[in-house]
Amino acid sequence: MNETILRTEGLKTFYILDVFGTQKIVKAVNDVNLNIRTNEVYGIAGESGCGKTTLLKALAAAIEPPLRLVDGYIFYYVDGKAVDVATLSPEAKRKLRLDYIAYVPQGSMSALNPVIKLKETYQDFISSHVSGKTKEETIQLAEQHITELGLPPKILDSYPHQLSGGMRQRVTIALAALLKPSIIIADEPTTALDVVVQRGVVQLLMDIQKRLKNTIILVTHDMGVQANIADRVGIMYAGKIVEESTTEKIYGVPQHPYTKFLIDSLPQFGDKSTRQSVPGSPPSLIDLPSGCAFHPRCPHAMGICTEQTPDLITLDTDHKVACWLVGGEHGKTA
Amino acid sequence: MTFVKRYLIPRLVQYVLVIWLGITFVFLIPRVTPNDPVMRMIDQMQARGSTLEPGTMDEIIRDLTEMYGLEGSWLDQYWAFWGRLLRGDFGVSFFQFPTRVNKLIFTAMPWTLGLLLTTTAITWTLGNIIGGLAGYYSRKGWSRVLDAVAMIVRPLPYYIFAFMLLLIFAYVVRWFPITGGAPLGAIPTFTWPFIKSVIWHSTLPAVSLMVLGGAVTFQTMKLLVQNINAENFVQYAKLGGVKEGRIVGKYIIRNALLPQITGLALGLGQIFSGALITEIVYGYPGLGMLLYRAIVNGDYNLIMGIVIFSIFGITTAILLVDLTYPLFDPRVRYT
Numbered sequence: 145m146n147e148t149i150l151r152t153e154g155l156k157t158f159y160i161l162d163v164f165g166t167q168k169i170v171k172a173v174n175d176v177n178l179n180i181r182t183n184e185v186y187g188i189a190g191e192s193g194c195g196k197t198t199l200l201k202a203l204a205a206a207i208e209p210p211l212r213l214v215d216g217y218i219f220y221y222v223d224g225k226a227v228d229v230a231t232l233s234p235e236a237k238r239k240l241r242l243d244y245i246a247y248v249p250q251g252s253m254s255a256l257n258p259v260i261k262l263k264e265t266y267q268d269f270i271s272s273h274v275s276g277k278t279k280e281e282t283i284q285l286a287e288q289h290i291t292e293l294g295l296p297p298k299i300l301d302s303y304p305h306q307l308s309g310g311m312r313q314r315v316t317i318a319l320a321a322l323l324k325p326s327i328i329i330a331d332e333p334t335t336a337l338d339v340v341v342q343r344g345v346v347q348l349l350m351d352i353q354k355r356l357k358n359t360i361i362l363v364t365h366d367m368g369v370q371a372n373i374a375d376r377v378g379i380m381y382a383g384k385i386v387e388e389s390t391t392e393k394i395y396g397v398p399q400h401p402y403t404k405f406l407i408d409s410l411p412q413f414g415d416k417s418t419r420q421s422v423p424g425s426p427p428s429l430i431d432l433p434s435g436c437a438f439h440p441r442c443p444h445a446m447g448i449c450t451e452q453t454p455d456l457i458t459l460d461t462d463h464k465v466a467c468w469l470v471g472g473e474h475g476k477t478a
Numbered sequence: 479m480t481f482v483k484r485y486l487i488p489r490l491v492q493y494v495l496v497i498w499l500g501i502t503f504v505f506l507i508p509r510v511t512p513n514d515p516v517m518r519m520i521d522q523m524q525a526r527g528s529t530l531e532p533g534t535m536d537e538i539i540r541d542l543t544e545m546y547g548l549e550g551s552w553l554d555q556y557w558a559f560w561g562r563l564l565r566g567d568f569g570v571s572f573f574q575f576p577t578r579v580n581k582l583i584f585t586a587m588p589w590t591l592g593l594l595l596t597t598t599a600i601t602w603t604l605g606n607i608i609g610g611l612a613g614y615y616s617r618k619g620w621s622r623v624l625d626a627v628a629m630i631v632r633p634l635p636y637y638i639f640a641f642m643l644l645l646i647f648a649y650v651v652r653w654f655p656i657t658g659g660a661p662l663g664a665i666p667t668f669t670w671p672f673i674k675s676v677i678w679h680s681t682l683p684a685v686s687l688m689v690l691g692g693a694v695t696f697q698t699m700k701l702l703v704q705n706i707n708a709e710n711f712v713q714y715a716k717l718g719g720v721k722e723g724r725i726v727g728k729y730i731i732r733n734a735l736l737p738q739i740t741g742l743a744l745g746l747g748q749i750f751s752g753a754l755i756t757e758i759v760y761g762y763p764g765l766g767m768l769l770y771r772a773i774v775n776g777d778y779n780l781i782m783g784i785v786i787f788s789i790f791g792i793t794t795a796i797l798l799v800d801l802t803y804p805l806f807d808p809r810v811r812y813t
Contacts, residue, residue: 206717209617241719249717254710257729258809259736268728272721303808319718 146181147221149326149359150203150245153177154216157202161210170429172198174383175216177456180359182326185350187374187391188363189406193426195383196363197250200331203361204247205229205237220244222326243273246320248313248330248349255316256304262315263300269319293318293348310341314348321352327359328352334369346373367410371395376462379403382427382437385456389463399465401442436468444469486801493797500789505559508778509552515572515778516542545570546778568783573775579783582768589659590764593680593756594749597687602742604688605695610731612696613703625700632693640686640759647682654682657761683760687753695738702734709733736807740799747795750788 154177159170172195180186188196198211205220207213218229222244229237241247249255256265266286267279277285287297295314304312313333320328330349334342350373353360362374370377371391378388379400387400398404405422424441427433433440439449448468456466519542523530530538543549547558547569562569568579612621631639648656659679666672706712707730715725754766761767765784772780804810 204717206713238719238721241717243719247714247717249710249714255714257711257715257733259732259807260728261808264728268715268720268724269718272719272724305809316714 146183147224148179149182149221150180150361151178151219151221151226152203152216153219155199155202155218156213156215157198157207157211158214159198159210160212168430171383171432172211172429173202176383176385178203178378178385180327180361182359183357184375185353185360185362185373187370187377188361188380189365189367189370189377190380191365191422191426193429194380195429196365196380197331198383199380200247200329200361200363204245204329205232205240239273242269242320242325243323244325245327245329246323246325248317248320248328248333250331250333250335256312258304261301261303262307266300266319266322269322273323289322290318293321293351308341310337310344313337313341313345317345317348317352321356324356325358327361329361329363331363332365333362334364334366342369349373367406371410379406382432383429384437384466385464386438386467387465388456389465393463397463399459399463399470400438400467401444401469402438436466489797489800493793496793497789500793501563501786502556504782504785504789505556508781509555515546515776516548518776519572519575545576546572563786568786569779571772571780572777573771573780579779582780583765583783583787586763586765586768589762590753590757590766591749592676593683593762593764594687594753595746597684597691598742598745598749601688601691601695602738602745605692606699606735606738609696609699610703610734613700613734614707614726614730616700616704616707621700624696628693628696628700631689632697634690636686636690637755637759639690640683640756643682643686644759655679659763680762683753683756683762686759687756695741698741699734699738702737703730706730706733739806740803743795743799744792747792748788750784750791 154175155173156171156175157173159172161168161170174195176199178186188199190196201207201211202213202218205218213230219226220229220240221227222240232240256262263283263286267282270282270285271277274282283300286300290297290300293314295311295318299307299311299315307315317330317333320330328349333349334345337345346369349360349362352358362370364370374391376388376390377394378385379394379402380386381402387394387398387403394403395407398407402422405420408420409422411419422441423443427437427440433450435448435450435452436442436445436454439445442449446468452468454466454468456464457470458464459470516539520530520535520539523538547555547562549555549558566580568583570576571579571582574582608624612624615621644656648654655678660666660672660676661679712725712729715729720729750765753764754770756762757764757767758770765787769781769784771777772784
C-alpha cells in the first residue's frame, strides 16, 4: 500500500457570515476524514453546492475569511513528516504551494491575468519559488516545460484571451506541474469544455500523474470522468463524505442510495432507457435536515434517518459508507 | 497597417467631425438667442450717460457688427467665422472692450492650468494609492475608518464644503487669504516671493478640490481593488504561491488602474472649462470665472473662445485615451 501524503482529521470548515447583524453559518465541510496516498488519483464527486470546492480550499491550506477552520486538522506529509497545516506561517504556506501542493483552478476562463502575456505569468510563478534565475533562464525553463507536455511553446507569447478555453485549461495544468509537486488539486478541470477538449485535458492530467508518480485530487461532478481516471472516489453530500471506495467498488457495488442515483444518471452504451436524476435538490448548507442530510430525497428513508446522523463505517477493506440501510447489517460501530 | 486604415484614420476623421460639429453649435447657439450684443453695447453706453448722435450711432453699430462678425447672412458669417478661427483669432471681448479674447483666455489659462493640473495629479495619485491599499487590506480597522470618512465627505455638496473651508481658514482663523490668486496689483514674475504667495492663495481652492475629488477616487479605487482581489486570476496566483508584492502590483493594481486611467484622461480634458464654483467661491482668476462673466454679460466672442478650447481639450483627451488604451489593456486591440 502506498504511504499517506495528505490526511484530514474531523475537518470542519464553515463559512461564518454576518448578515445584517445575524450570524449565518454555512457548514460547507462538516467532519471530513480523508486519507489520501501517494501515487493515486483520488476523486471527489457530488452535486454542485455540496462543499467540494470548499473542501479543496481547505486541502490547499487556503482558508481565508469568511471561511474558517472550525475544528479538525489537515496534515501534509512533507518528506515523510506530518505537518499540521494550520500551524504554518503564511510564508511557509506560500512556499509549499506549487512546490508541494499545486492547484488547477475551476474554469480557467478567468484564472490567468488578462493583461500580461503567459510567459510573464510563468515567470511570476517560477521566480516566486526558484531564486537565482535570470529572466531568460526562467522563460527557457517555461518553454522547455511547455514543450515536454506537448503544448506549442509559442503560446507563451500570447495573452490569455487569445487562447481557446481548452488551451487555457491546459496551460493552468502545465503551470501546476511546473515544480513537480507531490499533490495536484484539480477543481472541475473539465467543466465548461466540450467532450473532445475534455479528453485532451484529462489525458494531460494523466500523463503528468504517470510521469511524476504523484497524487491528484480531482474534484468533478462528472461521474464519467471519475470512472475513467480515479483510483479511489469519495462521494460528498451536504459537506460530508457519504461513501468512499475504490472506483471499481463505487461503480460496481455502490451502497449509498445517493451514489446509486449519481451512477444511474450516467449514460451507457446500448441502454436507451431515460436516465434517472436524483429527485429534489441539494439541501441548503445553512439549514441542514435533521439526521441524515439525504433523507428528504431518499426513497428508502426510515424513521432513524430523520433522527440520527449515520457514521461513516467501514464495510470491508477500502469501502466506507454512511447510511443506516447499511449500518443495520453491520452494526453502528463496525 | 490595418491598424492605420481600419482604426486610426476613421478615428481621426471622427475627431475632426466632432470638433467641427461642436464649433458649429458654438456658432449657432448665440445667434438663435434673442440677445443682440450690438444693441446691448449701445444700451450700456447710453446707460453710462453718453449721448450719441444718430450718425455716430449708425457708425458705431456698423463697427461693432463688423467686430463681432455679425455682418451679412449667416452663411457669410459662418465662412468668416472659420476664416478667423483658423487664424487663431477669436475677435475682441465685449465686456472688456476692446481687449482681444485671446489675451483674456491666455491670462486666465495659467491660473486654471496650474491649479487644476496640480490638484488632479495629486488627487489621482494619492486617491489611487490610498484607495488601493484600503481595498487590499479592506478587513483592517484603518481601512474601515478611511472608508467611513470618505463616505461622510463625498456626499457633501461642493459649494458648501468650499464655503466651510473659506469660512474657517480664511475668516475665523485667517491662515489663508479670502480671495484672489495673488496679492492685488502684484505683477506675475518668476520670483520666490511671488510663487510663494500664489501657493498661499491657491491652498484653500486646491484643498477643497483635492478632498472631495480624492474621496471619489479613493472610493472607486477601493471598490475596484476589492473586486479584483476576489477575481479568479488573483486567487489562482495566491494558490500558486506567487509573492504577495507581485500579486498586488502586477495582478491587482495593474488591472484596477485600467478604468482609472480613462477617468484621469477625461478629467484632464475637462480642465479647459475651468472649475467654476471653486473660482467663484475663492475669487480665483481662472477660466471658469472668465466663462461665467462672459455668459452673464452676453460676451459671444469670449464664450466661443473658451468653449472652443474646452471642445478641443475634451475631444483630444478622449482621442488620446482611445489611442493609448491598447497599451494598458491588450484585450482592446484594433486590428
